[in-house]
Amino acid sequence: MKKIDDLIEWFVGKQNVLVALSGGVDSALVAYAAYKALGTHAVAVTADYKTLSQEELEIAKKVCQEIGIRHIIIEYNELENPEFVKNDKNRCFHCRTELADHLLEISEKENIKIIVDGTNLDDLTEYRPGIVALKKNGVQSPLVESKFTKSDIRHVAREVGLSIHDKPSNSCLASRIPWGTTVTAEKLARIEKSEIMIKQLFGIRQVRVRDLNNNASIEVDKNEITLLQDKEKMGILDEYLNRLGFLSTAIDPNGYRPGKLNVITD
Incomplete structure (x- = not known):
């Protein structure tokens, strides 16, 4: 069977x-x-x-x-x-x-x-x-x-033909905010907008924008990190994220890993 x-x-x-x-x-x-x-x-x-x-x-x-x-x-x-x-x-x-x-x-x-x-x-x-x-x-x-x-x-x-059979795993937007940091509508909105922009700009399928004390840490699959090496596009992204309220933008060299923010911040 x-x-x-x-x-x-x-x-x-x-x-x-x-x-x-x-x-x-x-x-x-x-x-x-x-x-x-x-x-x-x-x-x-x-x-x-x-x-x-x-x-x-x-x-x-x-x-x-x-x-x-x-x-x-x-x-x-x-x-x-x-x-x-x-x-x-x-x-x-x-x-x-x-x-x-x-x-x-x-x-x-x-x-x-x-x-x-x-x-x-x-x-x-x-x-x-x-x-x-x-x-x-x-x-x-x-x-x-x-x-x-x-x-x-x-x-x-x-x-069985489900169109999302290879869809990358996802989780609620609050998972991008470290434990111990208050969840707000403003933080969720800018995280969502940031991730949409990264997908559209770089053609990336899986992305997390972690909100680390108003600093954006970008995680993508390791096999997609090279897509973020386009300096012109990164310049566009930096400017966009800055307008959303992020103070800085960094790419996590270790790539995406579920549960990475399961820690309590000081």
């Missing part, structure tokens, strides 16, 4: 299901399998909580159209949550606790008993307090139970 059959089988016999869909390949594959098994009894929900980039929201819409699954978008503002804004090491726990509350509201309204997410086996090896919050609220993880790694997910997503 193929891996995708295992995942689809997980949903067989369930009356209905709500899929927390972010815009990444993990939850997209879960939504695909849920729809294959349950058809209109599967619903995807994406939270536009103001720390999700507009790009991720549009991708979530697109992938749901591809799959054919009904898509609900809910809106709320995480910046109204003081526990989230103070940005300590439990920021993701507070984020996912609030998300779970909204998912539970939708599931009750839709009369859906089962909520699932895109957590996979590789996620369990990292510091992910957000996963703990979702589990505490009863959210299930079919990819974990079906023993999917990130590599499995990308391979199967390509096999």
